Amino acid sequence: MGVDIVSPPYAYLKKPPYGSKTDIEEVAGVGPDMIKAMAAHCGFEVSVVEAHWSDCWGNNEIGQGLLQGWYHGCMTYTHAAGVRNRYLEFTDSWALLNKPSGLIVKLENGVPKINGQSDMSGKTIVDVTGWAPTADTLYFVNNQCTDTKYSGFTVVQGDDIDVSGTYKGPNDRALRAVLEDKADAMWIYADQAANYHCAPGDTQDGWDCDLWAGFGTTFAYVQTGMFGWMNNGTTVAMARKGSGIAEYLDTCFADFQKTEEFYKVCSTMHDGHSQLQSCIPNDFIKADPAYTPKDVASSPYMFPTKDLTGSHTCATGYCSCSE
Numbered sequence: 001m002g003v004d005i006v007s008p009p010y011a012y013l014k015k016p017p018y019g020s021k022t023d024i025e026e027v028a029g030v031g032p033d034m035i036k037a038m039a040a041h042c043g044f045e046v047s048v049v050e051a052h053w054s055d056c057w058g059n060n061e062i063g064q065g066l067l068q069g070w071y072h073g074c075m076t077y078t079h080a081a082g083v084r085n086r087y088l089e090f091t092d093s094w095a096l097l098n099k100p101s102g103l104i105v106k107l108e109n110g111v112p113k114i115n116g117q118s119d120m121s122g123k124t125i126v127d128v129t130g131w132a133p134t135a136d137t138l139y140f141v142n143n144q145c146t147d148t149k150y151s152g153f154t155v156v157q158g159d160d161i162d163v164s165g166t167y168k169g170p171n172d173r174a175l176r177a178v179l180e181d182k183a184d185a186m187w188i189y190a191d192q193a194a195n196y197h198c199a200p201g202d203t204q205d206g207w208d209c210d211l212w213a214g215f216g217t218t219f220a221y222v223q224t225g226m227f228g229w230m231n232n233g234t235t236v237a238m239a240r241k242g243s244g245i246a247e248y249l250d251t252c253f254a255d256f257q258k259t260e261e262f263y264k265v266c267s268t269m270h271d272g273h274s275q276l277q278s279c280i281p282n283d284f285i286k287a288d289p290a291y292t293p294k295d296v297a298s299s300p301y302m303f304p305t306k307d308l309t310g311s312h313t314c315a316t317g318y319c320s321c322s323e
Contacts, residue, residue, distance in 0.1 A: 001237060002051030002071035003031050006169060006206025007195075009270035010076040010234070013205075030275050031076040033265045034094055034236060041261060042252035048075075053130045053170075056238070059157060060134065062087040066240050073237035073245050081231050082136040084238075089246040092253055093233035094262075098278045100230075100302060101133040101141060102190030103223040106178050107216075110314055114184055116145040116222040116305050116321045121152030126174045126183035129159040137229030138187050144223055144304035145321035156183065169206050171196070176211070179218060190224040190301035193317055216317040224318055225304040234278075260284050 003011040011029035018024065026032070032048045039046040055065030056074035060083050065071050078099045079090040103125075105112045114123065127135040135155040142149060158174035161182050167173040171192060177183040189195075198209035236253060239245035256262055263284035266275045276291055277299075285291050296303045296311050300318040312318040 001032075001035055001046060001048050001073050001075050002056060002065055003027055003029070003048060003075040004053045004056075005050055006053075007076065009273040009275070012271055029076075029270050030265060030268070033268060033270075035075060037261050037265050038236070038249070038252050038256050041256045041259065044252070057084065057088075057130055059129055059159065060136075062240065066238075069240075072243070073239040073249075075235075075237050077235055077238045078132045078230060079232035079235050079238070080132045080134050080137055081140055081229055082134050084132075084134060085231075085241075087241055088238045089241045089243065090232065090238045091236040091246045091249045093235050094253070094257070094266075094280060095233040095275065095278045096280055097227055097230060097233050098191075098302070099132070099233060100190040100224065101137070101226045102188060102192075102221045102301060104175065104178060104186040104188055104193070104219050105184065105222050106181070107218055107220055107314060110217075112220060112222050112314060112319050112323060114222060115323060116143070116319060118222075119143060119146070119148060119152070120150045120185065123153050123184040124182075125153050125155045125185050125187050126158050126161060126177045127155050127187050128174045129157045129170045131170060131189075133187060133189070133229040135187070141226040141228035144225055145306055155187070165211075166208065167211075168204075168208050172208050172211055175219065179214075185222070190221065190226070191299075193221070194301060216315050220314045220317045220319050221301070221305075222319045222323075223305050224301050224308070258282050263288070 005011055005013050011027050011031045014023045014028050027048050027050055035046050054063050056063045105114045158170050161177045163176040163180055165176045167176055174186050178186045193215045196207050196212040236249050266279035294302050300312050306321050308318050309320045314323050
């Protein structure tokens with residue numbers, strides 16, 4: 001199973017200080033933990049290898065790693081609607097519908113260049129190349145302020161836009177395009193900014209902490225909580241269509257999801273986060289006192305923009321419909 005290492009807590013490399021010399025020989029994260037625990041439960045062998053996202057899924061087409069059989073599958077992908085399904089098959093999700101989409105725009109003096117009421121007509125939307133939500137799925141969601149579809153927009157790939165600022169990955173590059181006025185808005189996971197929040201003085205290999213520290217001052221979401229682009233949540237794996245991998249793993253997961261071992265995977269801390277609130281809850285998860293449903297104050301990205309009034313503003317990174 002292939003997985004990129006730039007998306008903690010899903011998959012990453014451990015940082016110093018190391019517990020042993022083998023700490024950097026294995027990919028860490030909930031993705032590797034999940035497939036290894038399933039293998040132990042169901043009696044199959046699995047190897048997790050570091051990959052690049054582009055080996056699995058590239059610019060709106062299957063990556064060479066899956067096409068050529070370098071990997072049986074790639075892990076921690078969301079099951080998006082649209083183009084991916086023409087190339088790929090997906091397992092069931094181990095997570096709730098936990099990856100809504102959103103739209104990020106530039107802030108000028110604390111005011112969004114485009115507000116949440118816009119239907120994006122005539123606007124240029126930058127898509128994060130190689131990442132979900134894919135470019136075609138913006139057509140499937142409703143504006144969460146007006147409950148109407150978006151129309152008349154143009155989508156461009158972030159990798160096709162020349163930006164002058166530095167960037168470490170495709171999310172950085174797409175955000176740069178918005179901040180440099182080379183795109184009007186960015187089509188992205190609604191929780192991406194929260195996931196890219198860094199502690200003071202921290203650095204990350206996959207994104208620029210200083211760039212994302214502008215959340216709430218230089219940029220903000222004007223749309224959140226859009227689930228219409230998804231067929232399912234974060235999957236165990238995706239594989240080349242017709243391979244049979246999804247069916248095989250789904251049979252195992254149906255039994256594994258009920259177990260205490262699934263709870264242990266979900267409750268394990270990775271990069272300061274567990275998946276206790278995101279995993280599909282079984283009896284063991286529900287019995288954990290730390291398990292609580294998400295609320296708009298702590299997890300605004302999970303809720304439609306119209307529900308943010310009174311809890312969030314552009315200054316917190318999540319604009320209300322009236323701003």
